[in-house]
Amino acid sequence: MEKASKTIFLVDDDMTNLTIGKKALASSYNVFTLNSGTLLLEMLENLIPDLILLDVNMPEMDGHETIKRVKANEMTAHIPVIFLTALNNEEMEIKGLSLGAIDYIVKPFSTPLLLKRMEVHLLVEEQKRELVTQKQELIFFNDNLAQLVIEKTETVIELKNAILSTMAELVEYRDEITGGHIVRTQRYIKALMDAMRCSDIYTDEVSILDEELVLQSCQLHDVGKIAVKDSILNKPDKLTIEEFESIKQHTTFGEKVILRIKEKTMDSDFLEYARIFAISHHEKWDGSGYPKGLKGEGIPLLGRMMAIGDVYDALVEPRPYKDAFAHEKALQIISEGKGNHFDPTLVDLFQKISNTFKEIAMEVRG
Numbered sequence: 001m002e003k004a005s006k007t008i009f010l011v012d013d014d015m016t017n018l019t020i021g022k023k024a025l026a027s028s029y030n031v032f033t034l035n036s037g038t039l040l041l042e043m044l045e046n047l048i049p050d051l052i053l054l055d056v057n058m059p060e061m062d063g064h065e066t067i068k069r070v071k072a073n074e075m076t077a078h079i080p081v082i083f084l085t086a087l088n089n090e091e092m093e094i095k096g097l098s099l100g101a102i103d104y105i106v107k108p109f110s111t112p113l114l115l116k117r118m119e120v121h122l123l124v125e126e127q128k129r130e131l132v133t134q135k136q137e138l139i140f141f142n143d144n145l146a147q148l149v150i151e152k153t154e155t156v157i158e159l160k161n162a163i164l165s166t167m168a169e170l171v172e173y174r175d176e177i178t179g180g181h182i183v184r185t186q187r188y189i190k191a192l193m194d195a196m197r198c199s200d201i202y203t204d205e206v207s208i209l210d211e212e213l214v215l216q217s218c219q220l221h222d223v224g225k226i227a228v229k230d231s232i233l234n235k236p237d238k239l240t241i242e243e244f245e246s247i248k249q250h251t252t253f254g255e256k257v258i259l260r261i262k263e264k265t266m267d268s269d270f271l272e273y274a275r276i277f278a279i280s281h282h283e284k285w286d287g288s289g290y291p292k293g294l295k296g297e298g299i300p301l302l303g304r305m306m307a308i309g310d311v312y313d314a315l316v317e318p319r320p321y322k323d324a325f326a327h328e329k330a331l332q333i334i335s336e337g338k339g340n341h342f343d344p345t346l347v348d349l350f351q352k353i354s355n356t357f358k359e360i361a362m363e364v365r366g
Contacts, residue, residue, distance in 0.1 A: 224254025
């Protein structure tokens, strides 16, 4: 410990005691000698010591009154005070300690013992200050931890969304005609979810869905098209049976891609939604869809929702093999698919909000 940097106030009305005390301490500390409690209080207005050695028996203002005033001032209350007294009195010692003194040393004192006790008390006080500082830092950290977590979480979410969007766009850009498909289908899904909540349709299933994750994950419904040849994706003529089989494999390949990612991350809800969208959005209500031929409510709700959004978008947007259909024509085709291609309940809902689909299609052009 760097004792030379510590400042000690020695307070005693006896000049001999002050001289002896300063001589004993000067080699280890910066010592200021003061001959009264009044002078101590005046000195404290200009300099704060690391420790006060205070005589108990002094005229005018004794040590007990002096320490009361020191401890009553918030600027000086923290200063450790050791009482020095010629009286070896237990009752007096208890009173001094109760007033805030940290130790009680009887005169005449042993210089080595006094120095050691001062060293211990100064070390304790230093550690106390460090603990207070650490506590304040901890309080500050805790107060700001929530904001730090929010900021870090937002950063991670932004990064994930950027990667997700880029991944979806990489698939979309391979098709020179269907730009904007990802954004439009995402908004169609949101429109259907909002309408289902308002109409109390499939309430139990919708209530357990995390809408934010659903809307993020639906962007990956066509991720399996990565495995489909450009010549097939952009073919202007009718596909052959073999080519159509190749197209159909984008559902199973998409599921495999997502499952591979799922094995390496803990973001299970998001990826599970993405897997469902990828594997089930071409299933049909009557069981004639692919890849598993699921039927009715055996098809996950997310897949049944995307079936409507995906087909509507395919109808109202131009494709290599067809021109864009008018909204009214698309509405008619989907309505005719009620109960065979599409979930009848969702078709009824789609008919009620079809103008919202039309607005989305007009706003988000490829």
